Amino acid sequence: MSTLKVVSSKLAAEIDKELMGPQIGFTLQQLMELAGFSVAQAVCRQFPLKGKTETEKGKHIFVIAGPGNNGGDGLVCARHLKIFGYNPVVYYPKRSDRTEFYKQLVHQLNFFKVPVLSQDENWLDYLKPEKTLCIVDAIFGFSFKPPMREPFKGIVEELCKLQDRIPIVSVDVPTGWDVDEGPISQPSVNPAVLVSLTVPKPCSTHIDEKHTTHYVGGRFIPRDFANKYGFETFGYESTDQILKL
Numbered sequence: 001m002s003t004l005k006v007v008s009s010k011l012a013a014e015i016d017k018e019l020m021g022p023q024i025g026f027t028l029q030q031l032m033e034l035a036g037f038s039v040a041q042a043v044c045r046q047f048p049l050k051g052k053t054e055t056e057k058g059k060h061i062f063v064i065a066g067p068g069n070n071g072g073d074g075l076v077c078a079r080h081l082k083i084f085g086y087n088p089v090v091y092y093p094k095r096s097d098r099t100e101f102y103k104q105l106v107h108q109l110n111f112f113k114v115p116v117l118s119q120d121e122n123w124l125d126y127l128k129p130e131k132t133l134c135i136v137d138a139i140f141g142f143s144f145k146p147p148m149r150e151p152f153k154g155i156v157e158e159l160c161k162l163q164d165r166i167p168i169v170s171v172d173v174p175t176g177w178d179v180d181e182g183p184i185s186q187p188s189v190n191p192a193v194l195v196s197l198t199v200p201k202p203c204s205t206h207i208d209e210k211h212t213t214h215y216v217g218g219r220f221i222p223r224d225f226a227n228k229y230g231f232e233t234f235g236y237e238s239t240d241q242i243l244k245l
């Protein structure tokens with residue numbers, strides 16, 4: 001059997017389903033916690049605080065959370081970034097009412113005094129190159145289907161104007177990209193960092209390696225399970241939750 005380095009959107013959804021099915025029994029909360037934790041670790045690796053001035057340390061990390069599970073990863077990531085000593089601000093324009101769990105993630109952010117902005121707040125005020133360390137793009141992941149609807153279309157258009165001055169860290173799939181085909185429609189972001197979860201999706205083969213640093217994270221499957229889906233597990237070191245590819 002040949003070993004794939006990427007899995008399609010269809011296979012990624014099947015993997016998710018099996019991990020959370022009756023045989024294996026992970027809960028969404030567990031996987032999301034590990035996914036968000038690994039994204040926060042990638043941000044730390046890419047933008048370390050060590051040796052930085054207080055001004056640098058006070059810069060915002062602007063986390064934009066979408067309506068689905070990719071957004072949930074962003075909410076978790078923001079909490080860990082705060083614990084790691086960063087200054088995250090979350091923009092969560094369209095809140096999921098799919099489960100109570102999303103409300104709980106927001107309560108946890110309140111508990112850590114991480115601001116969570118709503119759709120009607122002036123979110124662009126927080127996005128100034130001199131005051132913003134990076135943007136975490138947790139808008140859409142592997143279930144995105146173009147064309148993009150509002151309010152996200154307008155939001156992503158604004159991000160595209162800023163991305164040359166503020167680096168974007170995309171969670172799992174760069175927002176606006178077709179999961180299998182890559183950046184085939186607009187608007188779509190061009191991230192400085194991509195953190196693929198579990199295993200990279202086919203769109204990741206379209207990144208420009210000179211521009212985009214690629215990590216894999218979401219360290220939650222054993223080798224035989226990965227092999228069953230045609231890929232290998234990654235050589236994570238020690239307790240690391242991410243690996244630079």
Ligand SMILES: NC(=O)C1=CN([C@@H]2O[C@H](COP(=O)(O)OP(=O)(O)OC[C@H]3O[C@@H](n4cnc5c(N)ncnc54)[C@H](O)[C@@H]3O)[C@@H](O)[C@H]2O)[C@@H](O)CC1
Pocket residue numbers: 015016019028031032035066067068069070071072073139140141142143144145146147148149150152171172173197198199218
């Ligand atoms: N096993 C894994 O790898 C895990 C994946 N997780 C995350 O879950 C993500 C997938 O989550 P979901 O399946 O909830 O999907 P997404 O979060 O990718 O997006 C689904 C949401 O986007 C909306 N949407 C889709 N197309 C749109 C469009 N054109 N315009 C406006 N809105 C649109 C849908 O209505 C839905 O609300 C992954 O990419 C990953 O980030 C983790 O949370 C858990 C573990």
Ligand SMILES: [K+]
Pocket residue numbers: 070137138139140141170171172173174175
């Ligand atoms: K994303």
